[in-house]
Amino acid sequence: MNHKVAFSFADGKTLFFPVHANEILLDAALRNGIKIPLDCREGVCGTCQGRCESGTYSQDYVDEEALSSADLEQRKMLSCQTRVQSDATFYFDFDSSLCSAAGPAQLSATVSEVRQVSDSTAILQLQLDQDQAALDFLPGQYARLSVPGTSSKRSYSFANRSGSQQLQFLVRLLPDGAMGNYIRERCQVGDRIELEAPLGAFYLRHIVRPLVLVAGGTGLSALLAMLEQLVADGCTQPVHLYYGVRNVADLCETARIEAYAGQLPGFRYTAVISEPTADWPGKRGYIAEHFDCAELRDSPVDMYVCGPPPMVESIKNWLQDQRLESVQLYYEKFTESNI
Numbered sequence: 001m002n003h004k005v006a007f008s009f010a011d012g013k014t015l016f017f018p019v020h021a022n023e024i025l026l027d028a029a030l031r032n033g034i035k036i037p038l039d040c041r042e043g044v045c046g047t048c049q050g051r052c053e054s055g056t057y058s059q060d061y062v063d064e065e066a067l068s069s070a071d072l073e074q075r076k077m078l079s080c081q082t083r084v085q086s087d088a089t090f091y092f093d094f095d096s097s098l099c100s101a102a103g104p105a106q107l108s109a110t111v112s113e114v115r116q117v118s119d120s121t122a123i124l125q126l127q128l129d130q131d132q133a134a135l136d137f138l139p140g141q142y143a144r145l146s147v148p149g150t151s152s153k154r155s156y157s158f159a160n161r162s163g164s165q166q167l168q169f170l171v172r173l174l175p176d177g178a179m180g181n182y183i184r185e186r187c188q189v190g191d192r193i194e195l196e197a198p199l200g201a202f203y204l205r206h207i208v209r210p211l212v213l214v215a216g217g218t219g220l221s222a223l224l225a226m227l228e229q230l231v232a233d234g235c236t237q238p239v240h241l242y243y244g245v246r247n248v249a250d251l252c253e254t255a256r257i258e259a260y261a262g263q264l265p266g267f268r269y270t271a272v273i274s275e276p277t278a279d280w281p282g283k284r285g286y287i288a289e290h291f292d293c294a295e296l297r298d299s300p301v302d303m304y305v306c307g308p309p310p311m312v313e314s315i316k317n318w319l320q321d322q323r324l325e326s327v328q329l330y331y332e333k334f335t336e337s338n339i
Contacts, residue, residue: 006089006138007034008053009096012201013104016136019084025057026079034099036092041080048079054206055088075206089138089203104196107132109167111191114183118252120173121218122183124156126193128165137162137198139225140304140332143169145179146194149186152178155199155334157222157306161229167195170221170252202306202332204229209300210238212327214287214315216307217245222332223306224253231263238266240295244287244311246275287311288318296324305331 002018007029009015017032019025026048029036039047043059046066052075059081067076077090109126116122128135137143142157154177156169173180204226211230213223220243230239239260245251251271260267272283272290283290295301305315312333319327 003055003084004087004136005055005084006136007036007050007099008089008091008138008201008203009099010093010201011095011097012199013096014138014141014198014200014203015096015099022083024060024080025077025082025084025090029079036079036099037094038080043078043081046078049076050079050090050092051076052082052206053089053091054204056085057088058083058085089206104199105135107135107195107197109193109195111187111189111193112166113189114187116173117170119247119249121250121252122171122173123159123253124169124171124183124187126167126169126195128167130165132165134163134165135167135197138203139229140203140222140306141198141200142222143167143195143197144199145169147178147182148191148193149182150178154179157200157219157225157332157334158198159221159224161225161232167197170218170224172218200332202304202330204304205302205330207233207235207237207302209302210295211240212291212296212301212303213239213241214303214305214307215241215243216287216305216311217250219306219308219311219332219334220253221306223304224256226304227257227260227264231260236265238268239264240268240270240292242270242272242287242290244272244274244307246273248273248276248280286314288315291318293322296322296327300326300328302328302330305329307334309333 001021005019007015015034019028037047039045043061044063061081109128112127113125142155144153144155146153159170160168215223257269272287273280276284305312312331
């Protein structure tokens, strides 16, 4: 039996490869052309260390000089001593350029659906070519798409989980943006689009405690992929999604979001509108103003934030002001291009 393993690196690149049952992780990586830094191969030097962020594993031997007891509690591991017991993800705090392995795949796809889901957002769905395998990526990562008929490229987070040849993205329809103009004016089912993927160091880690997911605008896309994965994994931890937009008309995929209440035990959803009309009955202002402090203080939580830089910075500052040291924060800032 093979296990699927992902190596994620500090430069945001991710490499996937199979590991045989009871095979040493380092041996499997080398067999697949991924040459991470190594030295002794005996669990002593610590050169090949990383951190397991999802999945189960065991280690044959780890010298206390290589990894302390605190390191082991943080799921740090030595690749030369690790045997995975399930599909797993490992993070290495160096760039993938140190490994002699291929980077993100260069792919070709066809537009299979394009649908406007709010005044400012469209869903773009692509079908990979039949001769290409299903794309592996981690929920939260993104792809860089070439805009047909232009030299422009734009980056979008996946809005679905991996494992199929269908790829889905939420696209912000900027007034005069390259991708926005393409979708509004000439995008047709059957169009060809080139893309590079997977990219990004923002992705769902191993779930061991409650989750708070925070989306600003089309940052929702990455969190939809995470929610799809949580459903598939049968997550039983509480999940609270905060979704902030400027106007009510900017809200999208609300039916899909509300359906998670029936699929994830303890799922909660809070929409926040920064510039609402008088008849908006929900939360107003900015997301951090509506965080449930008790929820964040009662027990440690993992918080994933994806949205524009001002939103991300405001949430980081709020957490610092509240001294919520038990919140483990992961975030992705994105800047929307105006050209």
